[in-house]
Amino acid sequence: MTKLRTTIVLTSGLAILAGAMFLHLAPAMIDKSQNRVVSHAPYIISEQARALHKSMIIGDLHADALLWKRNLAHEGDYGHVDFPKLRQGNIAIQVFPTVTKSPKGQNYEENSANSDNISLLAKIQLWPYRTWNSLAERALYQASRLHRYETRNPDAIKVIRTSQDLARVLEARAAGTPTLAALLSFEGAHALEGNIESIQRFYKAGFRLMELHHFFDNQLGGSLHGQSREGLTPLGREMVAKMEIQGIIIDVAHSSEAVVRDVLELVERPIIVSHTGMKGHCDTPRNISDDLMRKVAESGGLVGIGFWDGAICDISPEGIVSALRYAINELGVDHVALGSDWDGTTTVSVEASEIAILTETMLRKGFSEEEIHKVMGGNLANFLLRALPSESDQLAAADEAD
Numbered sequence: 001m002t003k004l005r006t007t008i009v010l011t012s013g014l015a016i017l018a019g020a021m022f023l024h025l026a027p028a029m030i031d032k033s034q035n036r037v038v039s040h041a042p043y044i045i046s047e048q049a050r051a052l053h054k055s056m057i058i059g060d061l062h063a064d065a066l067l068w069k070r071n072l073a074h075e076g077d078y079g080h081v082d083f084p085k086l087r088q089g090n091i092a093i094q095v096f097p098t099v100t101k102s103p104k105g106q107n108y109e110e111n112s113a114n115s116d117n118i119s120l121l122a123k124i125q126l127w128p129y130r131t132w133n134s135l136a137e138r139a140l141y142q143a144s145r146l147h148r149y150e151t152r153n154p155d156a157i158k159v160i161r162t163s164q165d166l167a168r169v170l171e172a173r174a175a176g177t178p179t180l181a182a183l184l185s186f187e188g189a190h191a192l193e194g195n196i197e198s199i200q201r202f203y204k205a206g207f208r209l210m211e212l213h214h215f216f217d218n219q220l221g222g223s224l225h226g227q228s229r230e231g232l233t234p235l236g237r238e239m240v241a242k243m244e245i246q247g248i249i250i251d252v253a254h255s256s257e258a259v260v261r262d263v264l265e266l267v268e269r270p271i272i273v274s275h276t277g278m279k280g281h282c283d284t285p286r287n288i289s290d291d292l293m294r295k296v297a298e299s300g301g302l303v304g305i306g307f308w309d310g311a312i313c314d315i316s317p318e319g320i321v322s323a324l325r326y327a328i329n330e331l332g333v334d335h336v337a338l339g340s341d342w343d344g345t346t347t348v349s350v351e352a353s354e355i356a357i358l359t360e361t362m363l364r365k366g367f368s369e370e371e372i373h374k375v376m377g378g379n380l381a382n383f384l385l386r387a388l389p390s391e392s393d394q395l396a397a398a399d400e401a402d
């Protein structure tokens with residue numbers, strides 16, 4: 001081998017090695033830097049709070065854990081959610097949205113739909129090639145990860161598709177098997193790629209909750225952080241109607257106020273705002289008006305209060321609890337739930353294993369046990385038991401599709 005060839009071989013070898021090292025280390029580095037927990041002394045939970053926490057159904061409406069290259073079956077030393085952490089927190093129900101597109105320079109004021117960070121993330125994390133250019137495939141791939149965990153750990157996790165699925169998980173938990181009820185959602189109906197027929201495809205893949213928007217306007221209408229601030233488009237109206245017929249719960253977190261109003265007029269069933277704060281409590285462009293939130297509640301809807309600064313301004317456990325108190329006062333105790341936005345490129349003070357601190361703090365602040373039960377997950381369980389399709393609906397939908 002000539003000297004020159006040796007140099008070329010060595011240099012390309014080193015470049016390949018550096019590339020491999022980068023692909024090995026970068027996903028964890030990005031994940032760690034994006035999903036932080038503020039450092040704090042271990043939380044002290046009283047015996048009373050511990051006993052109450054253990055007796056409750058705990059649930060959360062929004063954790064983006066499927067976006068990251070992390071083995072959720074093992075307890076990690078970073079990130080906010082994995083199955084062991086959820087178990088330590090006695091969490092019974094967790095909604096897992098799938099994120100498919102997020103604009104460069106993402107902010108709460110105004111984003112165009114012309115750029116996308118998830119394309120790069122998909123490549124760095126070595127997602128399958130089919131996900132590189134398809135938002136639908138990105139959502140389906142993340143869903144398949146959840147299904148794989150379910151297949152490998154059937155006692156630990158059940159992806160719930162019907163109200164009976166949830167009822168069975170809750171019965172099993174009451175009998176001592178701590179199965180997690182996991183619910184699939186997507187963060188932005190751009191994952192449908194403008195194709196109304198694909199609602200059925202996602203339904204078959206287990207999706208039972210659909211969030212219409214993320215940070216930019218899409219085919220269905222305006223985002224709260226987009227450019228038009230418009231309501232539902234004609235296609236958006238058709239899609240929302242179709243979701244409702246299909247038995248899919250609609251989530252308007254991140255939608256423009258005009259879209260929220262249009263949806264409320266259009267649908268018959270209650271809707272969700274999965275992760276948010278209350279504008280009157282924390283006046284940021286991430287939150288919609290209290291008036292509109294009251295309309296969501298009056299329709300029988302459920303509002304998940306987030307754990308991050310853009311939603312609640314103060315992310316300490318006391319800050320979360322003060323946001324929950326405000327929401328209860330404005331919306332009524334039956335309409336308030338938890339919507340952490342764990343792993344949603346957020347910094348929080350409470351990750352999944354630490355959630356008993358909210359029970360502790362609410363007790364200290366004089367919440368009644370009934371209020372704590374409802375907000376920590378009782379409301380979410382009741383909402384889902386009513387809103388999820390029943391097994392007979394499921395059979396009817398399958399017949400229709402055949």
Ligand SMILES: [Zn+2]
Nearest residue numbers: 187254275344
């Ligand atoms: Zn979000």
